Amino acid sequence: MSQTIEFGTPILAKNDELANRLRARYAEEGVYVVNLLSSPGAGKTTTILATLSRLSQRYRIGVIEGDIASDVDAVKVKQAGARAVQINTGGLCHLESAMIDRALDVLHPEELDLIIIENVGNLVCTVDFDLGETLRAMILSVPENDDKLLKYPGIFQSSQAVVVSKIDTMPVFDFDMDRFTKTMDQINPQARIFPLSSKTGQGVDAWCDFLAEGIERCKAEAGSGTPTAGRGEAR
């Protein structure tokens, strides 16, 4: 005998539910969480280091490093003075919220203002996995070229901010910044764009100012339901 079961459930219900709980926790504790995506080698770790050097005087920052194997990125970040946790996915091509949940036990978000999650380098697999982040940002590096937008639209469309890294290499690559911003304006007009070079420092301040705005907004809104929270204007 056969029978149809009506189900109507998200495939990633488990991940989505945990991500929603994490999002509520971040909001409650007033910590701004950035899920940073890119292909391998686009400059995630270098951009994080440049960000740390600008913001770590003002804010308490933690970094979650997701990699298939090794802890080289986490070591670099720790040397830069940030609290860091390494997650080895053991072959998995993306981070899931359960991994973040475990990393938070080590990181203690209640003591932090900003958490940057360096996701596994991958332009496709990371996109469908919500980590409860406050901001999804991605990095496209100049050597990868601007045609990536049309080849992998998903990641560009699900990000609220797009960093164009390694702009110091523009002279030797075919990356067309004009075409890039036009295509972005077509496929995701709401995204903020930050061209920068971690080598020369050009553009890094604008990116850090944008993060700082988000951090302040998050602190101001933290735990708006609880009496201990500092409400009202940001300091």
Next chain:
Amino acid sequence: MHEYSIAEGIADSILPAAFDNGATRVSVVRLRIGEMSDIVRDALDFAWGVVCEERGDVLAGCRLEVESVSPHFVCMDCGNEYDADRLHPRCPSCGSGKTLLTKGRELEIASFDIETETDDEPDAPDDEPDDSGEDPGGAHGPRGRAPRPRPEPGASSQAN
């Protein structure tokens, strides 16, 4: 290859419900997948085949049917609601880029078909007194439930 995680997610969520309904086999799973998600159909079919093999008889030969959902937007400036292809989300009536995607990212299991062994009520207890001596336990759990050795015609299995 996050399609493998997706395929495992499908098996993890349907199997408990399938067993609760007395399934001996799941023959087809119907998905609704938004065009804004990054699922590659061939990769998903391949991963699903692997997962089905791992989970044993209950998913043997189970097919995936995919209904794709086109992106649907609401314009935050003029209130226009419209379908658009994924690369052109701007509001066609006022040109605004301030839009909200309301459909097109779903990764959803709509329904699935199961086969049950007998015409018994689906929630009839399965460990009926049985003196056949076969199946010394171990048939339960995630790898699937062994088919009953000898269904007794007409016997409504009242265990208690």
